[in-house]
Amino acid sequence: MINLHPIGVLRTPFVTLADCPRNTRQLKPAPVCRAVVDAEFVPGLAGLEGFSHLILVYWLHQAGPVSLRFKPPFDDQERGVFATRAPRRPNPIGLAVVVFDGFDGAHTLKLRYLDCLDGTPLLDIKPYLPTTDAEPDATMGWLAPHATR
């Protein structure tokens, strides 16, 4: 068993699961979101300036019971949960690649392209590295016909 503890909280305009967009890059303008980091972890933020994008890792705290197989709402057959980004995973860890719009005080990061619930517990912040994280030509399997960008 592995124990985690939040390092802060995510603030978004999405209050219910129904509010959460399937792809926030479709919302124009993209809503401004925030990551509010607990005081004890603020020293770990030094050096984030100059990264245009970050990867946020968070706890999908309202994911509900695990569902290994299900039919996505926009699809016609069952898929395994590891072939989706749906929240009801064995370990409900979410991640998002977000635009980093700088600090709003020492504790708070301004972000775009979060799609999680307001109040989501934040677990980690990583710099996005195009050298290892960007694969623009990646193929999307069963999701390809449903791509929205």
Next chain:
Amino acid sequence: MINLHPIGVLRTPFVTLADCPRNTRQLKPAPVCRAVVDAEFVPGLAGLEGFSHLILVYWLHQAGPVSLRFKPPFDDQERGVFATRAPRRPNPIGLAVVVFDGFDGAHTLKLRYLDCLDGTPLLDIKPYLPTTDAEPDATMGWLAPHATR
């Protein structure tokens, strides 16, 4: 407190931390790695065919004590851990964007571009979606002069 449990294990050629490459995309040819998924979670793998890339989320089980600020080996000043991909994080969760080379039996995924230790506990598998995960023009802050691809 949040509890996680491994869904499988990662097999790589990297036996000690010193073996782990800074950027596996530099290794030619890229070593073949594997994710071996526990039997109970195999139903969740249905539908992964056709995704060229995956995001693996794993537990950095040999990360050591948390270090919020430190001097990276190839840098001349202290950085906050959240501005690095170093393992000694408050929640030592690792992630990697990997090439998915298909299945080797029902339980085992063939992968390239993992850089973690052999035996690393696997927590999650997500499909890589270029529509939300690829930002090839992202800027790299203090890491820019050290970029290796």
